[in-house]
Structure formats: C-alpha cells, structure tokens
Amino acid sequence: MLMEIDLSAETPIYQQIRDQVVLGVGRGDLKYGENLPSARQLAQDLGVNPMTVNKAYQTLKREGIIVVDRRVGTKVRENPDDMIESEYLNRLEVTLAEGLAKTEDNQAFKEKVVSMLENLIEGREN
Numbered sequence: 001m002l003m004e005i006d007l008s009a010e011t012p013i014y015q016q017i018r019d020q021v022v023l024g025v026g027r028g029d030l031k032y033g034e035n036l037p038s039a040r041q042l043a044q045d046l047g048v049n050p051m052t053v054n055k056a057y058q059t060l061k062r063e064g065i066i067v068v069d070r071r072v073g074t075k076v077r078e079n080p081d082d083m084i085e086s087e088y089l090n091r092l093e094v095t096l097a098e099g100l101a102k103t104e105d106n107q108a109f110k111e112k113v114v115s116m117l118e119n120l121i122e123g124r125e126n
Helices: 014-028 041-045 049-061 087-101 106-125
Strands: 066-069 073-076
Touching: 014 049, 014 106, 041 049, 049 066, 087 106
Parallel strands: none
Antiparallel strands: 066 073
C-alpha cells in the first residue's frame, strides 16, 4: 500500500497514517489478514519518527482494525464481521450526528454520505 502523508498539514502525522490504513482497508487495498510493514520500516519509508508510527499502530489496535503479534508482526485483523456489533458503529453514529449538526441541508448531507459509502463499496468490489 502506498501511503502519503503531508508534513505541513494540521492533522497529526500519526492520525494521517491511521486514516490511510483505515481507508486502505475500507477500499480493499489492504486485505484482511495482510501484513503491514513494521513500525520501524514504515517510519523509514515515510521519513518520520518510529514513535509516530507506533502511536498510529496503537490507535489502530485499540480500534480493532489491526492486530499486533510480536511473533508474526502487525497485520489487518482477519475477522472483520465482529466489528459490525462493536463500538465502531457507535463512533460512526456520533460522527454522522456531528456532521448532521453542522449542516442545514439534511438531504444534501445524506446524499453525500450515501455517495461516499457507495463509492467505498464499489471500490472494494472491483
């Protein structure tokens, strides 16, 4: 997976790394069970501090997106189906509610969210 970060962005680097992994999984670029580079290797590839990558990986681990096993390394979780009933959907609902609270045009917001979801699903199926 090709990862791009913007060192001048306001978004912290660890958050950019986290977001890129989540998008990679969501789009199907990263498959369930696929190994990720070690924190040291990814840090070297991106030109950032290894602690930054560690922080991103720890966040992803807490969120249930990846698993870390010192024997086999870091990889995308293999059984994603249990995420459906997890706190993930609760966080998603809060995020969507925040977006809805910030708009006056509920229909336009709905159309954008549905379009984003459809694009993610289509990209994954290809």
